[in-house]
Amino acid sequence: MSNKHKKNIIPVIDLFAGPGGLNEGFSHKIGGERRFKSVLSVEKEAPEHQTLSLRAFYRYFLYRDLPVPQEYYDYIQKRNNVTREQLWKKYPDAAAEADNEALQFTLGEDDGPLGFPFLADKIKKALGGEKNWLLIGGPPCQAYSLVGRSKQLGELKKTEGSISRAEQKFYQDHRHKLYRQYLRILAYFAPAVFVMENVKGILSAKLNGDLIFPQIINDLKTPAVSAKEYGWESNTKHTYHIFSFVTGTEPENISDYLIKSENYGIPQARHRVILLGVRDDIWEKIGNTVGKLKLQAQTSVKSAIGKLPALRSGFTGRKDLLDEWKQYLSEIVNAEFFTEFSEDVQKTIITYAQQRKSFSAERTSTERYKIDNILLDGWYGDPQLQSYLNHETRAHMASDLYRYLFVAIMGELKKHSPQLKDFPDDLLPKHNNVIKRADKDDKKVSSEQKFADRFKVQVWDNPSSTITSHISKDGHYFIHPDPLQCRSLTVREAARLQTFPDNYFFEGNRTQQYHQVGNAVPPFLAHQLSRIVFDIFEKAFAKKEKE
Numbered sequence: 001m002s003n004k005h006k007k008n009i010i011p012v013i014d015l016f017a018g019p020g021g022l023n024e025g026f027s028h029k030i031g032g033e034r035r036f037k038s039v040l041s042v043e044k045e046a047p048e049h050q051t052l053s054l055r056a057f058y059r060y061f062l063y064r065d066l067p068v069p070q071e072y073y074d075y076i077q078k079r080n081n082v083t084r085e086q087l088w089k090k091y092p093d094a095a096a097e098a099d100n101e102a103l104q105f106t107l108g109e110d111d112g113p114l115g116f117p118f119l120a121d122k123i124k125k126a127l128g129g130e131k132n133w134l135l136i137g138g139p140p141c142q143a144y145s146l147v148g149r150s151k152q153l154g155e156l157k158k159t160e161g162s163i164s165r166a167e168q169k170f171y172q173d174h175r176h177k178l179y180r181q182y183l184r185i186l187a188y189f190a191p192a193v194f195v196m197e198n199v200k201g202i203l204s205a206k207l208n209g210d211l212i213f214p215q216i217i218n219d220l221k222t223p224a225v226s227a228k229e230y231g232w233e234s235n236t237k238h239t240y241h242i243f244s245f246v247t248g249t250e251p252e253n254i255s256d257y258l259i260k261s262e263n264y265g266i267p268q269a270r271h272r273v274i275l276l277g278v279r280d281d282i283w284e285k286i287g288n289t290v291g292k293l294k295l296q297a298q299t300s301v302k303s304a305i306g307k308l309p310a311l312r313s314g315f316t317g318r319k320d321l322l323d324e325w326k327q328y329l330s331e332i333v334n335a336e337f338f339t340e341f342s343e344d345v346q347k348t349i350i351t352y353a354q355q356r357k358s359f360s361a362e363r364t365s366t367e368r369y370k371i372d373n374i375l376l377d378g379w380y381g382d383p384q385l386q387s388y389l390n391h392e393t394r395a396h397m398a399s400d401l402y403r404y405l406f407v408a409i410m411g412e413l414k415k416h417s418p419q420l421k422d423f424p425d426d427l428l429p430k431h432n433n434v435i436k437r438a439d440k441d442d443k444k445v446s447s448e449q450k451f452a453d454r455f456k457v458q459v460w461d462n463p464s465s466t467i468t469s470h471i472s473k474d475g476h477y478f479i480h481p482d483p484l485q486c487r488s489l490t491v492r493e494a495a496r497l498q499t500f501p502d503n504y505f506f507e508g509n510r511t512q513q514y515h516q517v518g519n520a521v522p523p524f525l526a527h528q529l530s531r532i533v534f535d536i537f538e539k540a541f542a543k544k545e546k547e
Contacts, residue, residue, distance in 0.1 A: 008033075008035075009034065009035065009036065009037045009063075010035060010036045010037070010132075010133060010134055010534070010537055011036075011037060011039045011126070011127055011128075011130050011133040011134070012026055012036050012037060012038045012039065012133065012134045012135075012136060013038075013039065013040050013042075013123055013126065013127070013133065013134070013135050013136070013185070013191070014038055014040070014041040014042065014136050014137055015042050015107060015135070015136070015137035015139075015181070015182055015185065016042070016043065016107065016137045016138050016139050016140060016178070016182070017041040017042055017043040017048070017052055017137065018043060018048050018138070018516060018519050018520050018521075019048050019051045019052065019506060019516035019517070019519075019520050020038075020041060020048075020051065020052050020055055020520075021498065021500070021520030021521035021522060021523050021526060022136045022137070022138065022195070022197065022521045022523075022526045023038045023041060023052075023055075023136065023526075024055070024500065024501070024504065024523035024526065024527075025521070025522075025523040025524065025525065025526020025527035025528075025529065025530055026038070026134070026136065026526060026527070026529075026530040026533075027059055027062075028523075028527050028530070030530060030531055030534050034062070034063060035530070035534045035537075036134065036530060036533075036534070037063060038056065038059075038101060039101060039126040039127065040101060040103060040122060040123060040126040041056070041101060041102050041103065042103050042105050042107065042119070042137075043102070043103075043104060043105075044104065044105060044106040044107070045104075046104065046508075047506075047507050047508030047509075047512040047513075047515075047516060048516055049102055049103075049104040050507035050508065051505070051506050051507045051508070051516060052101075052102040053098045053099060053101070053102035054076075054084070054098070054505060054507060055504065055505075056097065056098035056101040056102050057072070057087070057088075057091070057094050057095060057097075057098040058072060058503075060091075060093070060094035060097050060098065061094065068384065069090075069091060071086070071087050071090060071091075072087060073384055073385065073386070073503075075087050076389055076503070076505040077385070077386060077387050077389065079386075100126075101126075103122060105118075105119060105122075107119070107178060107181040108178055108181050116184065120188060120189075123185070123189060127189075131190075131192075132191075132192040132282075132537070132540075132541065133191050133192060134191060134192065134193050134194070134195070134533060134537075135182075135185060135186065135189075135191040135193075135194040135195070136194070136195045136196075137182055137195075137196060137197070138196065138197035138198060138521060139178040139179040139181065139182050139196070139198065140178050179196070179198070179216060179219075180219070180226075180230065182194075182196060183219050183220060183223055183226055183227075184223075184227065184230075184232050186220065186223040186240070186277075187223035187224055187226060187227035187232060187233075187234040187235075187236065188227075188232070188233060188234065188235055188236075189235070189236075190223075190235065190236035190238045190279060191279070192278075192279050192282050192536075192537065192540070193276070193277065193278055193279065193282065193533055193536055193537070194220075194240070194275075194276075194277040195274065195275070195276055195277070195529060195533065196220070196274070196275045196277070197272055197273070197274045197275075197521050198272065198273045198274075199272060199273065200258060200271045200272065200273060202216070202273050203254055203255060203257070203258065203273060211254075213254055214254070217242055217254075217275075220240060220242055220275065220277055221239055221240050221241070221242055222239050222240075223236070223238075223239075223240070224236055224237050224238070224239075238279050238280055238281065239279075239280045240277040240278060240279055240280065241277070241278045241280070241283050242275055242276070242277050243275075243276040243277075243278065243290050244256040244257050244275075244276070244292075245259060245274055245276055245292060245293050245529055245532060246258070246259055246292060246293055247292055248289070248290050248291055248292030257273045257274070257275060258271055258272070258273055259271070259272055259273070259274050259293070259525070261463075261522055261525050262298055262299075262463040263293075263295055263296070263298075264293055264294075264295065264296050264525055264528055265296035265297065265298070265299050265376060265524065265528075266299065266463065266499055266522045266524060266525050267298075267299040267300060267301060267303060267304035267305075267463050267464060267496070267497050267499070268463050268464045268465070268466065268467060268497045268498065268522065269462075269463050269464065269465055269466060270466045270467070270522065271466070272521070274521075274529065276290065276529075276532070276533070278290065278536060282536065282540045285539065285540040285541075286536055286539040286540050287539070290532065290535075290536060291531075291532040291535050292532070293528055293529075293532070294528075298462075298463055299375075299376065299463065300460065300461050300462060300463065301458045301459065301460055301461075301462060301463065301464050301481060301497070302460040302461060302481075303375055304375065304464075304496045304497055305489075305493045305496050305497065306460065307370070307372060308388065308391065308490075308492065308493060308496070309361070309365035309367040309388060309391065310359075310361045310482065310484065310485055311361050311362065311363055311364070311365060311391070311392070311393045311485060311487065311490065312325055312359070312361050312362060312363060312393065312485060312486070312487065313325070313363070313393050313394070313395070313396050313401065313404070313485070313486055313487030313488070314363055314393055314394055314395025314396060314487075315328070315395060315396070315398065315401075316395045316396065316397050316398070317397060317398050318398060320363075320395065322360070322362060325401075326356055326357070326359070328398060328401065329353065329356060329401060329402075329405060329486060330353045330356070332349060332353075332402050332405065333346075333349065333350065333353070335402070335426070336426060337424035337425070337426040337427050340424035340426075341406075341424070344413055345406070345409055345410065345413065348409045348412070348413060348483070349405065349409060349483075352405075352409070352483045352484055355484055356484055359484060361485070363392055363393045364391070364392040364393075365387070365388055365391055365392075366387075367387075367388070368386060368387065369385040369386050369387050369388055369502070371383055371385075376499070376524055379499065379501065379524055380496065380499075380501050380502045381501075381502060382501065382502055382503040384503070385502060385503055388492055388502070389492060389502065389503070389504075389505050389506075390490065390491035390492045390495065390505065390506050390510075390513055391490045391491070391492035391493070392490060392491075392510070393487050393488075393490055394475060394487075394488060394490075394510065396475070396487065396488070399429075400429075400476070401486055402427060403423075403427060403429070403455050404455070404457075404479050404480075404486050404487065404488070405483055405486050406418075406423070406427060407455050407456070407457040407479055408457050408479060408480065408481060408482065408483040408486065409483045410422065410457070411457035411458070411459050411460075411479075411481055412460075412481065412483060415459060415461065415462075416459060417455075417456045417457045417458075417459065417479075418455075418457075420454060420455070429454065429455075454476055454477075455476050455477075455479065456476070456477045456478070456479060457479040457480075457481055458478065458479065458480065458481050458489070459481060460481045464478075464497045465477070465478075467494050467497050467498055467517060467518050468518045468519075469514075469515050469518035469519050470518065471488075471489070471494055471514045471515075471517070471518045472511045472512070472514035472515040472518060474488075475487070475488020475489060476488070478494065480493070491506060491510060491513040491514055491517060494514065494517045494518070495517050498517055498520055498522050498523070499522045499523050499524035499525070500517070500520070500523055501523070504523075
């Protein structure tokens with residue numbers, strides 16, 4: 001990028017970048033101008049890396065106020081047989097910048113020639129001597145995920161013999177200390193500001209009975225001290241103030257670091273810990289104050305995905321044809337459990353069966369893209385799109401289609417997702433963690449289960465539940481609210497609930513695409529964070545720029 005385009009743009013280094021949700025939010029305009037520019041995004045997984053480099057290619061043109069080439073749109077919409085290789089060959093400058101920006105690299109490797117020295121050299125070159133820049137990222141969170149932690153500790157307890165030894169081994173696993181790799185960059189480079197994201201479970205994680213989170217905060221406040229403790233090289237004596245984006249303060253209550261996304265316009269009840277770190281000298285320059293997030297009206301599932309083209313689900317174990325699919329769904333009235341449904345559920349099933357007779361949608365949409373300039377002030381739209389990206393359905397077992405139909409209708413009638421106890425016994429899934437037992441009086445059989453909401457429908461009028469990487473395994477927790485369509489969410493619908501713009505293309509196969517979306521930070525939330533961060537830079541360096 002020329003010096004003209006570098007002027008007043010703050011460099012961003014993104015660690016554990018995933019598909020680039022944080023980066024996307026920071027790359028959007030603030031006050032009509034692009035204030036932040038990703039110069040290096042580091043990610044170990046190949047599909048995510050491909051997604052990152054493609055997005056970097058796209059942004060190459062935005063930062064130069066150039067039209068994005070039609071070939072880019074042909075590639076992401078699978079038109080005119082344009083390949084990625086052809087795209088890279090026709091636009092070599094954009095391709096070179098994209099390849100330099102997106103780095104496939106595994107943080108946490110040893111200090112061999114391709115370890116930390118290699119990464120540090122990449123960062124130095126990307127920064128080009130700039131000392132005041134932004135570090136962002138979300139270290140992987142297996143250790144802090146509440147469900148994942150419980151499961152893994154349970155397995156370790158079997159082999160280690162006690163929960164204390166299991167905890168010790170669990171938290172010593174290098175994969176669960178990857179925030180220290182983030183910390184190491186702070187100690188070595190001392191960026192002006194950093195933003196670090198993690199899951200809610202990090203607040204309650206313990207080792208030997210003590211909370212881990214306060215130690216993480218202390219490490220981040222004094223990276224030079226931490227570097228000495230861990231035997232790393234440190235080039236700074238700077239310390240950091242760690243703020244809550246919710247309160248704009250250095251909170252005494254650690255729960256204040258938790259951001260509830262649905263309170264800020266995100267169509268999803270995603271609760272994540274996001275820290276704002278400000279270097280000590282910057283803190284003094286900005287008058288010892290930082291901004292905070294502003295509450296916004298909630299965005300519903302219907303607002304986010306209600307206008308996307310309707311699709312039918314795939315059909316496994318039978319002919320995957322529209323008529324076969326319709327016929328099977330209509331046959332639910334003949335199932336023995338149908339009479340166990342309440343009268344209003346039965347009537348609604350029959351009503352949708354009638355409507356489904358004229359339903360003509362297939363598993364992918366041929367509808368022309370329609371821009372929505374109202375939703376989140378036009379955040380999603382791109383007038384150059386002609387079709388919907390990553391919007392195709394997965395296949396479901398025949399038995400699950402009835403369950404999807406039931407929970408979608410219950411969501412419509414009751415305005416919340418049913419639990420397994422609400423299912424007729426014969427409709428319950430045949431899983432080990434669904435257990436039938438006799439009641440005390442032995443007069444009837446009820447069910448209890450480890451995961452009571454194993455089948456969860458999203459409700460039209462509410463924000464969705466948290467989109468997680470589990471969506472890559474099956475769609476049971478992410479059932480579409482329309483009983484007519486009877487399916488789980490597509491990648492594009494999940495991406496909409498995560499607030500990825502409609503022109504954001506996810507590379508890889510569909511399972512990999514789901515995984516990317518589920519692990520990301522909502523870009524529209526990240527954009528709100530970017531405004532707070534930019535205000536810090538503007539206050540700190542406004543005088544210098546005027547001079």
